[in-house]
Amino acid sequence: MLLNKLSLLILLSLTLFAYPEISQDIKDKKIYPMGEKIYKSRCSSFDVNSYKSYDELSKIVKDGNKCGSLSTKHSQALSLYLWDVKREDVKVYEKLSVTKKDKCQVCGMHMHHYPNWVTRIKYAKDETYNFDGMKCMFKFYFNNKEGITDILVQDYYTLKTINAKDAYFVVGSDVYGPMGHELIPFKDKKSAKSFSLEHKGKQVLSFDEITEYLVRSLGR
């Protein structure tokens, strides 16, 4: 009997601090931004890497010694943010911003009217080139592959800067860029596929699957 109760208690405490089952979209859009706000205002000196498991971390947060007393919702947001975002060394790329003078390296168009389409290639010798879309960027890339460090594009849904090598591209959709038909970049295959379904996309391709022939044929 006692054993039963004890096991129930253990189970209960486990579920209380266990890593919660929440969809990635909700985490990205609701929980992490809230956690970030709490982290910045309450406990920016929190050392995340000294904890081995999520349970341990969330208990400390819940105790309220380090970050002050928080409601259940807020402490969960903070611990999830610390565990998922702060712990891993996720590389955050700069926002791809351009000035009024900047022109696309390939087609010579002014880019500041279309900030959501700006892409960038960085070279090891400290050279950076901006382009007004994926198409121009790929045209440049196929001719100048030597010494590239980063190819940066913006995820269509979130406008966050991502590495083009990890991105998925939708071809043939009804969304046009500043130069007409475009390859629309996404940070994961799931969002690329959902976009492709909604906007009549023809193909979802990874970076390596994109050929020079395909890029040239988009221009026609």
Added chain:
Amino acid sequence: MSLLVALLTSTFFISNAMKSEYNLILDTYPDIIITNQKAMRDSTIDENLIDTILNIKGVRSVVARVWGEYEFTQSEKKFMLIGKEEFESYSNPTINAISTIAPDSMLISVGVYEALQKSYYSEYFNFIKSDGSLKKISIQKGAIGSTIQEKESLIVMSKENLKEIFNYKNDEATDLAVSVANENEVAFIAGKINTLLPNMRVVVKDDLRVKYENIYNLRSGFFLTIFIITFFTFFIIIYDKASGLNSEQKHEIGILKAIGWRVGDVLNAKLYEGLIISLFSYIVGISMAFTYVYVLDAPLLKKIFLNNYDLMSDFSINFSVDYETLALLFLLSVPIYIAATIIPSWRVATLEADEVMR
């Protein structure tokens, strides 16, 4: 002529102030607003819908807003009450900038402060809840509000307190504010929400912009009338001047020619005359408009906008200089006036002196 310029400039100033004001108001709106409908009337919405909407790709964030109006009967004023929860992001920068609200207290704007002061509420205010009991909320120091509407009537307090005053249940909210990262997707996502929640009303920021623009255009029709009338008057003056000189002015030029002035000299003198008169009246006109609009706060003309509850109940004009308008008025008045002085004098000056004097 200075009067004409003054009239034109002040109408331009006021209409520009209106335009910048409604742009400021529109900036505080979220990309998409979702409201619940019961019998085609706005009703409260379930907060738990947030998670459903967050799962739509392209949505950046969803916030359940708790806000509404409260009638302050003592001074026949309507307060705008907005609830804020800590660590949430709002589309309105004024609300977003507020960091902490002390428990059971509220932040108020200048207009609300003055209204409450008149009824001797300086430390706290008792809100009447829907069941008739009172809710005491203390006033936190510091004025808030950036748009004129906000400065007039804004009150911000915690969501829990506001829900208590409005008699909302725990997971009820006034509406859901959706923000979308990529503006190209806004209309598409709104359509998606509409199919997902068919009994809700989904309003996109662009619809609101059109609504504001319609109200604004109605008002600016009046300005167009003033504009046309003043221009007509101005060109009558110009036409009168350009159609010919009277005999006294002709004699003047004749005498100048008789004492040895050449055509160039006469035209030079006339150029300076026109330049001085038109520049002087332009500057006087502009400064008259400035004092009328910004110092005196545009009496009479401002009345056109009063009683317009859609835009603002009362508004004092924020200072903004529109260089384009000033340049336009300059080009329309000064060179034309100069031309109208020189051309007829040139016609007279090319004639022989004795011919003019005769």
